[in-house]
Amino acid sequence: MAVQTAQLESYLECFTDFVCATASATPDWLHTLREEAFARFCDVGFPTTRDEDWRFTSLAALARTPFRLAREGAASLAPSDLAPWQMENALARLVFVDGLFASALSTMGKLPKGVTVDSLASEVARQNAANGSGTVAGHLGRYLDTVRDPFSALNTAFLEDGAYIHVPRGIALVQPIHLLFVSTAGSDSAPSPTPSMTHPRNLIVVEEEAQATVVEDYVSLGAEIPAFSNAVTELVARGNSTVVHILVEREHLKSFNFSTLRIEQGRSANVASHSLLAGGALVRNNVHPVLAGEGAECLINGLFIGSGRQHLDNYMLVEHASPHCASRQFYNGILDQRAHGVFHGRIIVHKDAQKTDAKQTNRNLLLTDDAQIDTKPQLEIYADDVKCTHGATIGQIEDNALFYLRARGIGEIEARRLLLEAFAGECLGRIKPGAAHDYAHSVVEARLVSLAAPAPASSLTAESPERNLDSHWEEVG
Amino acid sequence: MTLLQIRNLHARVGGHEILKGIDLTVNAGEVHSIMGPNGSGKSTLAQVLARREAFEVTGGEVLFHGKDLLAMKPEEAACEGLFMAFQYPVEIPGIGNAYFVRTALNAVRKYHGLDELDAMDFLPLYREKMRLLDMDEQFMNRSVNEGFSGGEKKRNEILQMAMLEPSLAILDETDSGLDIDALRIVAQGVNVMRSPQRAMIVVTHYQRLLNYIAPDFVHVLVDGRILRSGGPDLALELEEKGYGWIETEAGQVAPASA
Ligand SMILES: Nc1ncnc2c1ncn2[C@@H]1O[C@H](COP(=O)(O)OP(=O)(O)OP(=O)(O)O)[C@@H](O)[C@H]1O
Numbered sequence A: 001m002a003v004q005t006a007q008l009e010s011y012l013e014c015f016t017d018f019v020c021a022t023a024s025a026t027p028d029w030l031h032t033l034r035e036e037a038f039a040r041f042c043d044v045g046f047p048t049t050r051d052e053d054w055r056f057t058s059l060a061a062l063a064r065t066p067f068r069l070a071r072e073g074a075a076s077l078a079p080s081d082l083a084p085w086q087m088e089n090a091l092a093r094l095v096f097v098d099g100l101f102a103s104a105l106s107t108m109g110k111l112p113k114g115v116t117v118d119s120l121a122s123e124v125a126r127q128n129a130a131n132g133s134g135t136v137a138g139h140l141g142r143y144l145d146t147v148r149d150p151f152s153a154l155n156t157a158f159l160e161d162g163a164y165i166h167v168p169r170g171i172a173l174v175q176p177i178h179l180l181f182v183s184t185a186g187s188d189s190a191p192s193p194t195p196s197m198t199h200p201r202n203l204i205v206v207e208e209e210a211q212a213t214v215v216e217d218y219v220s221l222g223a224e225i226p227a228f229s230n231a232v233t234e235l236v237a238r239g240n241s242t243v244v245h246i247l248v249e250r251e252h253l254k255s256f257n258f259s260t261l262r263i264e265q266g267r268s269a270n271v272a273s274h275s276l277l278a279g280g281a282l283v284r285n286n287v288h289p290v291l292a293g294e295g296a297e298c299l300i301n302g303l304f305i306g307s308g309r310q311h312l313d314n315y316m317l318v319e320h321a322s323p324h325c326a327s328r329q330f331y332n333g334i335l336d337q338r339a340h341g342v343f344h345g346r347i348i349v350h351k352d353a354q355k356t357d358a359k360q361t362n363r364n365l366l367l368t369d370d371a372q373i374d375t376k377p378q379l380e381i382y383a384d385d386v387k388c389t390h391g392a393t394i395g396q397i398e399d400n401a402l403f404y405l406r407a408r409g410i411g412e413i414e415a416r417r418l419l420l421e422a423f424a425g426e427c428l429g430r431i432k433p434g435a436a437h438d439y440a441h442s443v444v445e446a447r448l449v450s451l452a453a454p455a456p457a458s459s460l461t462a463e464s465p466e467r468n469l470d471s472h473w474e475e476v477g
Numbered sequence B: 001m002t003l004l005q006i007r008n009l010h011a012r013v014g015g016h017e018i019l020k021g022i023d024l025t026v027n028a029g030e031v032h033s034i035m036g037p038n039g040s041g042k043s044t045l046a047q048v049l050a051r052r053e054a055f056e057v058t059g060g061e062v063l064f065h066g067k068d069l070l071a072m073k074p075e076e077a078a079c080e081g082l083f084m085a086f087q088y089p090v091e092i093p094g095i096g097n098a099y100f101v102r103t104a105l106n107a108v109r110k111y112h113g114l115d116e117l118d119a120m121d122f123l124p125l126y127r128e129k130m131r132l133l134d135m136d137e138q139f140m141n142r143s144v145n146e147g148f149s150g151g152e153k154k155r156n157e158i159l160q161m162a163m164l165e166p167s168l169a170i171l172d173e174t175d176s177g178l179d180i181d182a183l184r185i186v187a188q189g190v191n192v193m194r195s196p197q198r199a200m201i202v203v204t205h206y207q208r209l210l211n212y213i214a215p216d217f218v219h220v221l222v223d224g225r226i227l228r229s230g231g232p233d234l235a236l237e238l239e240e241k242g243y244g245w246i247e248t249e250a251g252q253v254a255p256a257s258a
């Protein structure tokens, strides 16, 4: 379905201005990439709920809001503004303000020789000056599916800046690299400022036998006016590499936050993707690993915590493209008040991917009668020797457990918090111990404190055991 | 000194009247045993006293240390010194035993205006009590009751009691399902807690436990009422003759109460 004329005009205007403003710094290949992606976006527009991939998530509110492209950068920010998001023991911290790299707010740390951690824009400029024969042109846009996904197309159309990380063969980075994306209300101080959009784009390439941990952290600063953040990360994990990727999404409650992590795994590469969705009004997180090399392993772990009227949509597309690969999906959701969660876990096992071992588990806690979860497993198998299992549960805080804790003297709010923490702990427990784990833990702890207040009496006394959703795989092929 | 005074207590669960007028007075230093057939309301009484909300009190009053127990929340009753060892201890995945007990102990200490204990102060104490109950230290970091055998769960209840040092402990069938060794350990754990300041209510089906924890009084609860109270001999008599004769006798004395 095509975007309606009004929206198309607003995006077209943004795109035309953007192309003009960046013309001199843009190499031809990038220019072409953007033009094609924009044309693709114009062709398809925003999906509707008739689209199977968007069945549980309406984009009407996003589609009817006109956005301007935020390109002011960090002019108004001081380092102290970022104090709440300081990660202890990070190897480097790159800060992006409204999509653009803020070098004055970033710290590079001491990187091993040969490792590059930089802004994508400066890397594009550098490699362009050096005759365009670098990793960026070779990788950027190569893995992303802009045809299937309009948000990827839109991101590519406005592709300008983000993080570029390159870890050469055999180098192990133990401490995490922290990428902090700050959305601000902008310098627009009018009574009703125009909502702004950003399209951060990251490229992470971890070569053979190398190792890295990257934390992408999306936060907001300043007044709560609608903002649209549409981030894409292409992560290339070459043979036998080990990569941990953590996404933290905690923007304010008026934001539209979209993110896509496209992972390309080589032979025996081991990737763990952890997603923590805590903030935002309308949030969609796509995790799309392709297990392209034999024996690759992927852990896709997530926790989404919603309250108020938050809508948190987790979309997984796990492609097994080679034999002997294993994927594990574990997603836990905690939904309070009128929050709505979605877990859509799609697994495609391609023709040659024999001996695939895929597992998917989605567990949910609904804290009120009005909270809602839609969980949908979807399996498409084109190989004949595979093992796939899945399960989903929906439950409430157990009255028995709550009483047990209270009967020992622990107050009700504290008891509820402990039980929520235990449930969330299943996900945190899958993140390797270390600085990134501790950071993730503090994010979750802070979010849970606000959820632990008691529910109305009616839902406390109602005994409701965990419900098992033994929906069957939708098999295609 | 009177610790607990129950007067004409009535309670309902799921629309059914389960407690039909209980009177019981427990003084400091005493051990009371409550016996009675399945479904007679023993656990209901224990849980009402521990303030479980699902059990609705429809009449009567309960004073604990002279305060209105029925106005308290479960955590308040616990902080005031009431402890109930669960007949069926609850498994709580994801919360470690030591962390749980320290959180509970600190909640109680805070209630009384005492400083909280950090892990360094807490652990030696906890270890000592674990030894007393012959529990392996590996239990410390395991999730509360998760995957514990029946006996381990019961010992864990007594361990919690030993840490929280309540003034009134209600043990709901803490002996059920224990072999004789485990029973001795549990009984020992209970006996070291006996003191002139503390009282216990021991709910059990069997005389066996009472060989180790000698009660001062035995009460027989049948169909929501205490039909008979006596000394330790009553437990022996019940062991021998069952509950039938008490019901029959009571039926003859008070036929109109049905
Ligand atoms: N949650 C509940 N909803 C409805 N009825 C209940 C509930 N809990 C207990 N009952 C009923 O209340 C009555 C008393 O139960 P209670 O557990 O107090 O008995 P008990 O004396 O402890 O028995 P036992 O010796 O088997 O432990 C029983 O008939 C039981 O079925």
Ligand SMILES: [Mg+2]
Pocket: B042, B043, B044, B087, B172, B173
């Ligand atoms: Mg019972």
